[in-house]
Amino acid sequence: MNQDKSYAIGIDLGGTKIIAAIVDQHGNILRQANAATQTEEAAAAVIGRIGDLVQNVLDDSGINISRIRGIGIATAGIIDTQRQMVIFASNLNWSDVPIGGILQERFGVAVQLINDANAAAVAEWAFGSARGTKDLIYVTVSTGVGAGIISGGRLITGVGDSAGEFGHISLDPEGPLCVCGNRGCLENYTSGLALASRAREQLLHGVTSSLLVDNGNDLSRITAREVGEAADRGDILSMTLMKEAGYYLGVGLTNLIHLFNPQVIVIGGGVMKNGHLLLAEAKNVIRERSISRMANQASIQLTTIGAEAGVLGAAGMYYPSEREMVEV
Ligand SMILES: [Zn+2]
Structure with missing residues (x-):
């Protein structure tokens, strides 16, 4: 060149x-x-x-x-x-x-x-903290969930440029029907949309939380950001929901670790801005469930690149x- x-x-x-x-x-x-x-x-x-x-x-x-x-x-x-x-x-x-x-x-x-998601993976790979590794997975947790997978020094795109639909791996074969046609997809448990809808569901059932008062008793104003911020302020419901999302993310990441044996998993996306509880829980699940040699080889970190x-x-x-x- x-x-x-x-x-x-x-x-x-x-x-x-x-x-x-x-x-x-x-x-x-x-x-x-x-x-x-x-x-x-x-x-x-x-x-x-x-x-x-x-x-x-x-x-x-x-x-x-x-x-x-x-x-x-x-x-x-x-x-x-x-x-x-x-x-x-x-x-x-x-x-x-x-x-x-x-x-x-x-x-x-x-x-x-x-x-x-692939662009974010390449950004980490070319310029980020994961620079130089050949086995890197970028996971975004925002409105939805996606991944960019680099394996053996190659971006995995699939035959139709659609590989990496991490949000649509099934964690429960009998779980809720997903927009993709599958059931119990990760995205139905761990995503901005899922966090907001689970928060509203719990509030409708009368669970006490600062979320309702802080948003003028208007359920429609509650998004994942409100849940994340309330969790950071110590709201019990929001903390529980973030941990729950982290549990499912951890189960999903365990699958990724077992499939690809990555050296680095970088996690980004809007939900992770207030995602320390979520990430901590995901790491717990990975420690408990992953083949330990593979879990030890995978460094899990938050993105430092951002917007x-x-x-x-x-x-x-x-x-x-x-x-x-x-x-x-
Ligand atoms: Zn799906």
Whole structure:
């Protein structure tokens, strides 16, 4: 690879906001620009705005496009990384959008799509505390639950770019029916949505908690964030719910450890912002249930990257050689 090509551009394409960043080989963000996604507009207009953001960060940084290895785009939904298309993304209202080809034509550099959880895994792998490991799993616990799996130094995408649906492994074959068609999925027990709905359920049953008073007796205002914050303040119901979520996460992580024998599991996502009880309980379960040799080999840590995971992971796809250098 041409050594003059020292930079990559990462795009985090979300339902409300687009972030574009120019990133060097060490994961430093040189310039960053944001815009509202405005999904009510046609996909072509949104892609035009993404292109303008790319041009902005190039102009602001004074870096010529000839020094860019490629543009990476992290997005939710179903993507096709062969054709660089978004097949379906409900948060964008997109179906069959050839975003990669359009941007490639505008800038004349490679464009590569990656899904959100995989981008976060690549960010940890390329630039995070797990840099240099060949066996890393990133788990996100937010509205839903997902994972990006790197095994033997390779991102596991599956034949249809859909691998890593950690939220939809079944923990109870007779459990509640999940949106995916399976029963008793992890996501039904450990996720932002599950935490909020279990809190409301308990409050409806008359369980005492500061949650109700703190939210003006309005159940609809209770989200996972309220539960997490109340748990941090010592609310017994919220603490119990966080531990319960941690129990199921621990059972799920035990399955992952047994399947992949990872060296590092990095956990992120909105729920983990107040997730210390949840994480502690998950670690207890892993200690109790995992094959001890494999549990001992797996370091479980919270992400240190945070909101920049999308752009860093999208750009990080273009820095494989640095990873190999670290691995040697
Ligand atoms: Zn499911």
